[in-house]
Amino acid sequence: MATFFGEVVVAPSRAGLDEEEEAREETPEDREIRREIEKKREIQVLWSCAEESLVCSRFIVAIGRNAAAFLSSFILDSVCWEVIGVVKLWNEWCRTSNSTNVLPTDSFCLFYRLISDPTVLLCQCSCYVAEDQQFQWLEKVFGCMQKKDLQVTILSTCPVADYKTQESTLTLVSPFLKALKTKEFQEQVCCPLLEQPNIVRDLPAAVLSYCQVWGIPAVLYQCYTDVIKLDTVTIEAFKPLLSSKLLKSLAKDASESTKILKKFLTASETHNNIYI
Numbered sequence: 001m002a003t004f005f006g007e008v009v010v011a012p013s014r015a016g017l018d019e020e021e022e023a024r025e026e027t028p029e030d031r032e033i034r035r036e037i038e039k040k041r042e043i044q045v046l047w048s049c050a051e052e053s054l055v056c057s058r059f060i061v062a063i064g065r066n067a068a069a070f071l072s073s074f075i076l077d078s079v080c081w082e083v084i085g086v087v088k089l090w091n092e093w094c095r096t097s098n099s100t101n102v103l104p105t106d107s108f109c110l111f112y113r114l115i116s117d118p119t120v121l122l123c124q125c126s127c128y129v130a131e132d133q134q135f136q137w138l139e140k141v142f143g144c145m146q147k148k149d150l151q152v153t154i155l156s157t158c159p160v161a162d163y164k165t166q167e168s169t170l171t172l173v174s175p176f177l178k179a180l181k182t183k184e185f186q187e188q189v190c191c192p193l194l195e196q197p198n199i200v201r202d203l204p205a206a207v208l209s210y211c212q213v214w215g216i217p218a219v220l221y222q223c224y225t226d227v228i229k230l231d232t233v234t235i236e237a238f239k240p241l242l243s244s245k246l247l248k249s250l251a252k253d254a255s256e257s258t259k260i261l262k263k264f265l266t267a268s269e270t271h272n273n274i275y276i
Contacts, residue, residue: 043129043136044088047144049113056145056183057119058246059152063203065230066223067155068124070238075250076112081122085111087137091130111141114250121145124205134206142210151185152211152218153246155238160224164198175225175237180208185217190240196224 002036060075062068083100087109090096094107100106107127114120129137160174177191180200194200200208204220211218221241242251 003069008244040090041130041133042252043133043140045085045140045144046088047085049084052144054121054145055119057117058151058248059121059123059145059150061123061125061152061154061207063125063154063207065158066124066157066225066234067238068126069230070155070235071122071124073235074171074239074252075247076122076124077252080115081112082115083110083120084113087111087125087127087141089127089129089133090135093128093130120250124263129165131202134203137203138206138210144216147214150216151246152207152216153241153244154204154207154218154220155223155241156200156220157223157225157234158200159228160226162198163224165195172224175227175234177237177240178222178224179219180222181219182208182212182215182217183209184215184218187217187219187245189219189221190244191221211221226273227245 024194060071062071086096086100088096089109096108100110102110109123109125109127109129112122112124114122123141157175160172163172163178165172178194178198179189179191180194181189199205200220200222204222208218208220209218221238223237225231225237227234241247
């Protein structure tokens with residue numbers, strides 16, 4: 001610390017003292033409360049399949065309601081896919097259950113398996129996974145999968161205000177897609193790569209980082225949008241991915257997809273109108 005007269009004075013520091021005092025002052029009741037909260041925040045992944053280790057060649061993860069709705073509209077159906085798992089979690093922002101009967105407006109995290117090819121898995125995660133729960137999610141989900149020959153595709157959304165560019169964000173035509181991939185991912189991406197100094201956050205970043213550390217080929221497609229609720233334009237912004245090698249063979253008939261998309265949006269509007 002420098003004074004107006006130029007001499008340097010060492011400022012007193014209490015770094016570390018506050019933590020020590022807090023540790024000394026923690027009562028048995030405090031410790032019990034802390035343990036109960038930690039226990040309550042523990043993530044449970046409940047699998048319905050009998051395999052201890054899932055053989056997986058392709059794993060598609062949709063994070064956020066619009067990304068999850070895209071998979072429901074253009075990929076998933078009850079004939080070709082079966083539910084094989086559910087994540088049960090609790091935090092300050094959401095609470096999920098072990099129910100597989102969910103609405104588009106619910107907070108949920110479900111896992112599906114392609115019946116014709118059981119090595120293709122899909123995850124819809126519309127719930128918020130807190131920062132201190134992300135490592136649990138990664139360990140308990142990927143810990144049940146064989147990582148050999150695994151390829152991961154992540155879909156997520158992000159506010160367009162978070163996109164860093166020399167241009168004004170007001171002039172950007174949103175929504176738009178950007179891709180970020182691990183060095184092991186060698187296939188062509190379906191949109192421009194995310195430019196520096198842009199970064200990704202939360203569970204999408206955690207999944208991509210996990211894949212980078214474990215040498216798993218992975219790509220993240222992030223949709224930048226100015227709408228936070230379920231939105232047709234944002235959902236359809238992911239449609240270029242249907243031409244990718246991974247999703248092309250999984251895509252449903254276009255007319256059927258349009259009907260399901262309208263159904264999702266109607267359900268969402270009905271849910272929102274309850275609070276008007």
